[in-house]
Amino acid sequence: xxxxDFALGLGAAxxxxxxxxxxxxxxxxxxxxxxxxxxxxxxxxxTLVPQGHDPLPLPLLRAWVERAxxxxxxxxxxxxxxxxxxxxxxxxxxxxxxFGSHQDGRWVRVHYGRHSSxxxxxxxxxxxxxxxxxxxxxLPDHQRWMQEGLSTYLEPIVRVRGGATTEARMWQRWLxxxxxxxxxxxxxxxxxxxxxxxxxxxxxxxWLMVDLQLRIATEGQRSIRDVVVAxxxxxxxxxxxxxxxxxxxxxxxxxxxxxxxxxxxQLARNPGDVxxxxxWSQLGVSLSPGDAVAFDDxxxxxxxxxxxxxx
Ligand SMILES: [Zn+2]
Numbered sequence: 029x030x031x032x033d034f035a036l037g038l039g040a041a042x043x044x045x046x047x048x049x050x051x052x053x054x055x056x057x058x059x060x061x062x063x064x065x066x067x068x069x070x071x072x073x074x075t076l077v078p079q080g081h082d083p084l085p086l087p088l089l090r091a092w093v094e095r096a097x098x099x100x101x102x103x104x105x106x107x108x109x110x111x112x113x114x115x116x117x118x119x120x121x122x123x124x125x126x127f128g129s130h131q132d133g134r135w136v137r138v139h140y141g142r143h144s145s146x147x148x149x150x151x152x153x154x155x156x157x158x159x160x161x162x163x164x165x166x167l168p169d170h171q172r173w174m175q176e177g178l179s180t181y182l183e184p185i186v187r188v189r190g191g192a193t194t195e196a197r198m199w200q201r202w203l204x205x206x207x208x209x210x211x212x213x214x215x216x217x218x219x220x221x222x223x224x225x226x227x228x229x230x231x232x233x234x235w236l237m238v239d240l241q242l243r244i245a246t247e248g249q250r251s252i253r254d255v256v257v258a259x260x261x262x263x264x265x266x267x268x269x270x271x272x273x274x275x276x277x278x279x280x281x282x283x284x285x286x287x288x289x290x291x292x293x294q295l296a297r298n299p300g301d302v303x304x305x306x307x308w309s310q311l312g313v314s315l316s317p318g319d320a321v322a323f324d325d326x327x328x329x330x331x332x333x334x335x336x337x338x339x
Contacts, residue, residue, distance in 0.1 A: 064076045064077035064078065065086055067090060069101050070101025070102075070106060071101075072108035072109075072111060072113055074097060074112070074113050078119070079116055079119070080119030080139075081119060082119060082142050084119065084142060088146060091149070092117075092155060093117075095190070095192070096156045099156065099187060099189065099190030099192065100163065102189070102190065103185075103189060103253065104163065105257055107260070109260035110134070110162050110266060112134070113136060113159070114136070115138070116137040118138070118139045119140060119141075120139055121142070122142075123142075123144045123145070124140070124141050124144055124148050124152075125138065125139070125144070125149070125154045126139035126141070126154070127139055127154070128155065129158065130159075132166070133162045133268075134162075134266070138154055138155055138158060150192060151193075153183050156183045160182055160186070162266040163256065163260055163265055164178050164259065164260075164264065164265065164266065165266070165268040165274075166269045167269075167270060167271060167272060167275070170220065171271060171296075173218045173219075173227045173234070174296075176227050176231050177228065177229075177230065177233070177234050177235050180229070181232045181236060182235075182256070184201065184202075185198070188337040189337060197321075199315075199321045200315070200321050204315065206229055206232065206304055208228070208230075209226060209228070209233035210225075210301055210302065211230075211300070211301055212225075215299035217295065217297050217300070218234065219272070219296045234295050238287065238291055242255070242283055242287055242288075243335060243336075244332065245285055246283065246285065248335060248339065250283040250284075250285070251335075257282075259275060259278050264278065272292060272296065276288050310327060310329040311332065312326065312328075312329065313333060
C-alpha cells in the first residue's frame with residue numbers, strides 16, 4: 029500500500045506536518061518517463077517535474093530542491109539515503125510554498141505559488157520536511173508518530189545547520205507548540221493515542237528527548253544524527269517497511285546505549301510525560317510576551333542546547 033503524507037506550509041498557524049487525512053492515492057507517476065530535469069545530490073538522482081499552469085523557470089525550482097537536498101545530504105554525512113527521487117513541483121495561484129506529500133521514498137510533490145520569489149524558496153521548510161521523509165523507513169500506522177516527529181524535529185535542525193534559518197527562529201516555533209505533544213488525560217502512550225498533537229508534536233518531543241539524552245549519556249559523543257545515519261545505512265529509508273522495534277534496535281546498536289528503546293517504552297508504550305517548563309529553564313531558552321526568544325547561556329544545559337544545531 030502506498031503511503032502519503034501532507035505538509036501545510038501556508039503559515040505558522042497551520043499544521044507543522046502532513047497527512048491530515050488519508051487522501052485517495054493516485055497512480056504514482058512513472059519515474060522512468062524521462063520528463064523533467066535531472067539533478068544529482070549526495071549520490072541520489074533527483075528528477076524534477078514541473079507541473080501546473082505557468083510554472084516558474086526551472087533554474088529557480090532546481091535551486092530550491094538542490095538546496096534542500098544538499099542540506100539533508102550534509103546532515104547524513106554526504107549521502108542522500110535513497111538512490112533516486114522524483115520531485116514534482118506544482119505551480120498554483122499566489123506566492124509562497126504550500127503543502128507537500130511524500131510517497132514510498134520515490135516521490136515527493138510540493139505545491140507553490142507562481143508569484144513566489146527566490147526568497148520564498150530560501151525560507152521554505154516544506155521541501156526539507158518532505159525530503160526528510162524519504163530518508164526514514166515507513167512504519168505501521170500506529171507508529172507513524174515516529175516518522176512525522178522525526179521530519180518535524182530534524183527539519184529546523186537541518187536548516188539551521190545549512191544557514192537557511194536561525195536557532196532563535198527554531199525555538200520561536202518550538203516553544204509555543206511543543207506542549208501539544210504532551211499526554212492528556214486518558215492518554216495510552218504514543219503508539220495508542222493518535223491525536224494530531226501526539227502524532228506531530230509528541231513525535232517531535234520523543235526525538236528531542238532522544239537527542240538530549242544521548243548527548244548527556246555519551247558526553248556529547250553520540251546524538252540523533254548517529255541514529256538516523258545508522259538506520260539509513262542499514263537500508264532503513266523511505267522505500268523500506270520497518271517497525272519501531274527495528275528502529276530502536278538499530279538506534280541502540282549505533283549509540284551503544286539502550287536509551288532509545290527505554291524512551292520508546294516510557295513515551296510510546298506508556299503515557300510518559302516531559303516537564304517542558306523545567307526543560308526549557310535548564311536549556312536556557314524562553315519566549316518573551318512579544319514572541320522574541322531569549323537565551324540564557326548561564327543555564328545548566330545551555331551548552332547542550334547550542335550543540336543541538338551544531339554537532
Ligand atoms: Zn510529514
